[in-house]
Amino acid sequence: MSTEIVRLEAVEKIYQTGENYITALDTTDLVFESNKLTLIMGPSGSGKTTLLSIVGCIIYPTKGKVFYKDKEVTKLSEDELADLRLHEVGFVFQQFNLIEPLNALENVAQPLILRNIPKKEAKERAEGALKAVGLEDRMGNLPKKLSGGQKQRVAIARALVGNPSMILCDEPTASLDAKSAGIIMQELKELAEEGKAVIIVTHDLRLRKYADRVIYVEEGKVSNTIKNEEDYK
Numbered sequence: 001m002s003t004e005i006v007r008l009e010a011v012e013k014i015y016q017t018g019e020n021y022i023t024a025l026d027t028t029d030l031v032f033e034s035n036k037l038t039l040i041m042g043p044s045g046s047g048k049t050t051l052l053s054i055v056g057c058i059i060y061p062t063k064g065k066v067f068y069k070d071k072e073v074t075k076l077s078e079d080e081l082a083d084l085r086l087h088e089v090g091f092v093f094q095q096f097n098l099i100e101p102l103n104a105l106e107n108v109a110q111p112l113i114l115r116n117i118p119k120k121e122a123k124e125r126a127e128g129a130l131k132a133v134g135l136e137d138r139m140g141n142l143p144k145k146l147s148g149g150q151k152q153r154v155a156i157a158r159a160l161v162g163n164p165s166m167i168l169c170d171e172p173t174a175s176l177d178a179k180s181a182g183i184i185m186q187e188l189k190e191l192a193e194e195g196k197a198v199i200i201v202t203h204d205l206r207l208r209k210y211a212d213r214v215i216y217v218e219e220g221k222v223s224n225t226i227k228n229e230e231d232y233k
């Protein structure tokens with residue numbers, strides 16, 4: 001049972017630097033659904049982050065249309081786009097991006113505070129999100145008192161605390177050892193099973209066993225097959 005969350009229709013992204021134009025993403029039609037964990041793979045510079053940024057309503061495409069649950073994102077103003085992002089998308093990055101002077105609980109509560117949710121409720125929901133990733137005994141720790149894998153679980157709790165429909169991750173396991181990476185992927189897989197659309201950019205072929213779907217990007221072109229498996233060894 002899965003429903004459509006995001007749809008890209010003939011989306012293209014062209015960057016201009018000086019006199020040069022770079023087609024970061026060539027004409028692309030794609031649908032991402034709830035209850036699915038999708039991996040986006042491809043060599044460096046192939047357009048993966050550009051694709052993720054369009055899906056996550058961080059940037060507008062140069063051409064084409066993006067729909068979020070049938071609402072046309074490409075017609076929204078910057079403010080409306082930011083609002084959609086805040087309520088519907090959770091981001092997880094390679095470098096965790098935790099705020100150093102805040103403890104785990106305060107980091108996770110931060111997106112709710114930004115949404116003007118009262119402090120008490122924000123704290124309770126942050127506790128719930130940290131429990132969901134198995135960190136109930138680390139809530140008071142500052143980021144520097146957490147391992148890499150624990151920091152990434154805090155980042156996942158922060159991404160899911162606002163109850164978004166999509167969780168987008170850019171190389172979430174790249175700075176983790178194999179065991180911590182496995183724990184992170186298991187968490188993300190469970191979030192997909194609970195109904196989120198989970199989309200993960202990665203270079204790591206070993207993560208394919210967690211995926212419901214793998215898409216491949218090469219020179220801005222998206223396909224459903226991995227062509228140069230040797231590149232990943």
Ligand SMILES: Nc1ncnc2c1ncn2[C@@H]1O[C@H](COP(=O)(O)OP(=O)(O)O)[C@@H](O)[C@H]1O
Pocket residue numbers: 015016017022023024042043044045046047048049050051
């Ligand atoms: N803001 C930008 N301005 C100009 N060129 C960019 C910008 N962002 C990305 N690019 C270019 O677009 C292409 C795709 O980049 P990116 O989506 O970051 O690839 P990946 O994440 O697969 O490494 C690259 O050639 C990159 O140099």
Ligand SMILES: [Mg+2]
Pocket residue numbers: 048049050
């Ligand atoms: Mg990238």
